[in-house]
Amino acid sequence: MILTLEQIQQIVGGEIFGDSLLEISGISSLQEAISGQMTFLANSKYRSEVDKTAASAIILGQDISLSDISVKNGVSVDDPYYAFLQTHQAFANASMELPTGIDSTAKVSENVILGKNVSIQAHCVIENGVKIGEGTIIWPNTHVGPKVEIGSHVRIRSNVSIGERVKIGDRTIIQDGAVIGSDGFGFATFEGQHHKIPQIGTVVIGDDVEIGANTTIDRATLTETSTVIGSGTKIDNLVQVAHNVKIGKCCRIAAQVGISGSTQIGDYVTIAGQVGIAGHLTIGSNNTVLAKSGVTKSLADNMGMVSGFPARLHREEMKDQAKSRRLGRFLNELQELKQKIADPDSTLN
Missing domain, CATH: 3.40.1390.10 (MurE/MurF, N-terminal domain)
Structure with missing residues (x-):
């Protein structure tokens, strides 16, 4: 070009x-x-x-x-x-331009609605009732389940799986190997056995979202409920978003983050790598969770940076880490004092 x-x-x-x-x-x-x-x-x-x-x-x-x-x-x-x-x-x-149209090896059901200039590449499977907006490209070996709605100018890379009734907004990018709309991890224990709770909700992804490679976003549990990814949010590779999670707009979530079920995350939240977030929490808007933190309690809006386990204000975590680095010296001084006190000839007696 x-x-x-x-x-x-x-x-x-x-x-x-x-x-x-x-x-x-x-x-x-x-x-x-x-x-x-x-x-x-x-x-x-x-x-x-x-x-x-x-x-x-x-x-x-x-x-x-x-x-x-x-x-x-x-x-x-x-x-x-x-x-x-x-x-x-x-x-x-x-x-990234690919030829428009449907590859001869792709399987597209008869009642699929396609916008203008859609490209469906080799060995894709597009199930019944799917709607795909204009200019969208689907790379090879991708499966799109029944009644999925995909917006315009979306890019879906190879080997992606999109479950039934998922909704994807305009200009969203889904990288290779992502799984959108798999079952959430829901079980009820009765008489010593774990019984699967059917996961029959869906996933709603806004406009201008990016989903990284091999990221998984589980569908919600109940009918008419959704796991939600807000418009403008960017999710890195290898992230797990559990059922019924709701993520606001323009968030950034780095690799290997795990977000447990039913947690709600506000707008403009940054979550650094390998953070774990417990379920049923609220993470307020305009916060940054630093790498490898464990979030066990809800966070209010505008707290700023949090870190550590359990996650708390970063400045408090840094103060305690500084104290812990001096702990060895304090213990040595304490031991010396004990020895002096035990010595009958010590001037401390």
């Missing part, structure tokens, strides 16, 4: 400097860009790298003086990192 500098400016805004008809074949870092590509300067500490880059054009902040820049073609914008993202997305979309 080739874009002119003028076309890139139409995507990112800002002001062009240099040759507006310059053709650009891609975007890369200052260190790795080659002739014909674009680069960007989003952090002033890399300013010295600009003079070394082989890139033909650059994205700069409007606070940078063009007279000091060796690259003479580019776009000057308010936020160069976001402009990089937009440019990178334009090239990435072109590289």
Whole structure:
């Protein structure tokens, strides 16, 4: 794919400097860009790298003086990192284009409703009553269960399993191997035996969500109930979201997090890697749970950073960790005092 500098400016805004008809074949870092590509300067500490880059054009902040820049073609914008993202997305979309239509090896039921320019790749199975919006791409070996609703411009990678009646919003991305709508872990114990509780709810995923590879999101337990992932939320690889969990908008959840059943998470919450969250809790909005924490109690809105086990305010956890590091010295001093007290000749007696 080739874009002119003028076309890139139409995507990112800002002001062009240099040759507006310059053709650009891609975007890369200052260190790795080659002739014909674009680069960007989003952090002033890399300013010295600009003079070394082989890139033909650059994205700069409007606070940078063009007279000091060796690259003479580019776009000057308010936020160069976001402009990089937009440019990178334009090239990435072109590289992921697949032929529209249904591959001859795919199985698509007769009563499926497909929007314009849908692409269903090899060996996919699309069950009865499925609705798929325009421009959606489904990569090979994916199964979409009965009565699933998929929005427009969704990207579903290979080997994904989507259970019956799941709803997926527009522009959502589901990475390879994810399982959406499997049974929740619900059992009732009676007379020494664990009896399965049927899981007959569903999963609702909002717009602009990303689900990482091999992540599992369980369906809700009861009819007309849902496990919910709010719009704009990004979930990393290898995350477990249990039944009836509700996650708000624009959250970020890193790899190997486990969220137990019926927990509710507010908006703009960040959960770092390997965090465990107990069931039936409320995690308020605008909080950050640091890596390897164990959340056993609900957290109010706007607490900020929490960490440790059980998770609490990060500053309190850090104070106690500092105390624990001094514990060995205190014990040694205590032992010395005991020995002096026990010594009849000690001046302490």
